[in-house]
Amino acid sequence: MRTTTSKCIIILAGILAVAGLTACAPGPLETPAPTINPNMLLPDLQSEAPDYLRIQNNEETHRRELRFSTIIINVGEGPIELVGAYDEARGETRAVQRILTRNGGYEERVAGYFVFHPDHAHWHFEDFVQFEIFSLDSTGMPLSLVRTSGKTTYCLHDVFRVDSPPPGSPLVPGYPACDAKVQGISAGWADVYDMSLAGQQVDIEGLPDGFYQIKSTADPADLVLERDETNNSATAVIEIKENEVTIIGVSNAPAGSGVEIIAGNLDVPWAIDFAPDGRIFFTERPGKIRVIRNGILLPEPWLSLDVAAVGEGGLLGLAIDPGFTENHYLYAAYTYRAENGALYNRLVRLREDTSSRKGVLDKVLIESITGGGVHDGGRVKIGPDGKLYWTMGEAGSPALAQDISSLNGKILRINTDGTIPPDNPFPGSPVYSYGHRNPQGLAWHPGTGRLYATEHGPSGGTYGIGQDEVNLI
Numbered sequence: 404m405r406t407t408t409s410k411c412i413i414i415l416a417g418i419l420a421v422a423g424l425t426a427c428a429p430g431p432l433e434t435p436a437p438t439i440n441p442n443m444l445l446p447d448l449q450s451e452a453p454d455y456l457r458i459q460n461n462e463e464t465h466r467r468e469l470r471f472s473t474i475i476i477n478v479g480e481g482p483i484e485l486v487g488a489y490d491e492a493r494g495e496t497r498a499v500q501r502i503l504t505r506n507g508g509y510e511e512r513v514a515g516y517f518v519f520h521p522d523h524a525h526w527h528f529e530d531f532v533q534f535e536i537f538s539l540d541s542t543g544m545p546l547s548l549v550r551t552s553g554k555t556t557y558c559l560h561d562v563f564r565v566d567s568p569p570p571g572s573p574l575v576p577g578y579p580a581c582d583a584k585v586q587g588i589s590a591g592w593a594d595v596y597d598m599s600l601a602g603q604q605v606d607i608e609g610l611p612d613g614f615y616q617i618k619s620t621a622d623p624a625d626l627v628l629e630r631d632e633t634n635n636s637a638t639a640v641i642e643i644k645e646n647e648v649t650i651i652g653v654s655n656a657p658a659g660s661g662v663e664i665i666a667g668n669l670d671v672p673w674a675i676d677f678a679p680d681g682r683i684f685f686t687e688r689p690g691k692i693r694v695i696r697n698g699i700l701l702p703e704p705w706l707s708l709d710v711a712a713v714g715e716g717g718l719l720g721l722a723i724d725p726g727f728t729e730n731h732y733l734y735a736a737y738t739y740r741a742e743n744g745a746l747y748n749r750l751v752r753l754r755e756d757t758s759s760r761k762g763v764l765d766k767v768l769i770e771s772i773t774g775g776g777v778h779d780g781g782r783v784k785i786g787p788d789g790k791l792y793w794t795m796g797e798a799g800s801p802a803l804a805q806d807i808s809s810l811n812g813k814i815l816r817i818n819t820d821g822t823i824p825p826d827n828p829f830p831g832s833p834v835y836s837y838g839h840r841n842p843q844g845l846a847w848h849p850g851t852g853r854l855y856a857t858e859h860g861p862s863g864g865t866y867g868i869g870q871d872e873v874n875l876i
Contacts, residue, residue: 442505444481444503445502446481447479451637452638453473453534456471470603473534476565478569484503484578484586485514487582490516498517498528523581523601526586530623534552537615543696550610554623554624561578561592562576562594569590577589612645616639621635638653654698670687671688674782682694689712689717690717691707691708692718706762710738712738714779734753735783736751747770749771750769750791751764752768781794781796781843785819787847792854793817796841812838836876840858
């Protein structure tokens with residue numbers, strides 16, 4: 404542990420002279436840094452993806468800039484605390500990290516330097532954040548670095564207390580100011596830098612329109628001793644189009660608790676499933692199948708289908724084949740409009756092209772089931788028996804639910820090639836269960852294998868509320 408012979412906090416000499424102050428002599432700084440041990444209450448810096456993005460022209464340089472706000476959260480057990488110590492040999496103020504310990508003491512290590520930021524009129528910790536913009540390849544993965552802010556100075560102080568703070572985090576800010584005496588972020592608190600402040604921009608002059616990834620990294624040079632360095636970066640996929648910028652999706656650093664938003668600005672997301680390679684597939688009701696890969700929403704859809712997104716209809720259910728790694732099959736259900744203008748529902752098998760990693764139609768399994776703007780069902784699941792299940796509403800015609808010759812108001816069960824399993828309850832029919840109004844969810848008990856279905860019931864008017872059901876099939 405580093406020791407000091409003086410308890411004084413020494414500020415940069417130039418500022419002391421301006422203020423007409425004096426200071427006592429500094430203690431020694433060049434002693435070994437402490438090693439991490441269980442007694443330490445270490446901080447843990449977590450970045451959030453850049454937000455509130457805006458493109459503007461710099462009035463001084465006349466260059467195009469991308470501006471944004473950033474948030475850094477301390478999700479560790481202890482604060483990140485930096486105290487100033489004047490380095491007489493260099494004429495600069497070192498930032499010494501003070502690490503609190505469980506026995507009420509502390510250990511110290513030199514982390515870097517404080518610098519006075521004239522645009523902000525207060526002190527910053529040097530080289531604390533970095534902003535980078537990457538081009539994307541055809542699959543939406545970062546391809547190459549195209550712009551960077553370099554390492555940026557930062558003022559560390561408590562701005563707001565997070566919604567799910569770690570146990571024992573303070574209720575009031577412990578670091579309210581940005582000076583060279585002491586700065587920090589308390590455990591369970593966040594530091595915010597608004598997009599209007601100096602340094603919250605990346606020069607994008609000459610950058611062509613398109614999709615990019617912007618990345619924010621806290622402590623890129625590992626100056627601070629902390630509990631976990633894997634959550635210091637967060638990214639957002641953005642689209643730049645002329646003087647407009649749109650966030651396509653974000654990937655925030657993992658938190659110890661709470662809800663993480665992994666994709667935003669979606670258009671009625673309806674169904675979701677997970678591929679063996681870690682990708683997340685989901686449907687948007689207007690007709691797109693989208694993919695989230697490595698926490699990033701790919702800008703281009705996996706497949707776009709011609710659907711009739713009318714009322715509750717459109718692109719609905721999605722299921723990934725258990726043998727996806729080998730056969731590349733997915734199943735989807737959607738509403739379409741026939742040439743005569745009538746609405747129908749269709750279940751299809753899709754296949755991923757292994758070269759383009761895009762979806763193509765492989766086979767129509769069932770079609771021409773009456774569709775509608777209400778009670779369209781649409782859930783698609785593969786059961787533990789390997790069969791394909793599809794929920795179908797009665798499309799606003801209750802009598803169809805009791806009609807065995809109609810496929811409306813039913814839970815359907817078929818083989819993944821579209822044929823009828825011989826053990827279905829009605830020979831030669833995909834009907835597995837009937838009498839349904841608008842079945843929406845399917846799940847199997849992990850122990851017994853029993854099938855349960857959720858059903859949207861009537862609400863409002865003479866029916867009142869709370870008429871939804873969970874049924875054992």
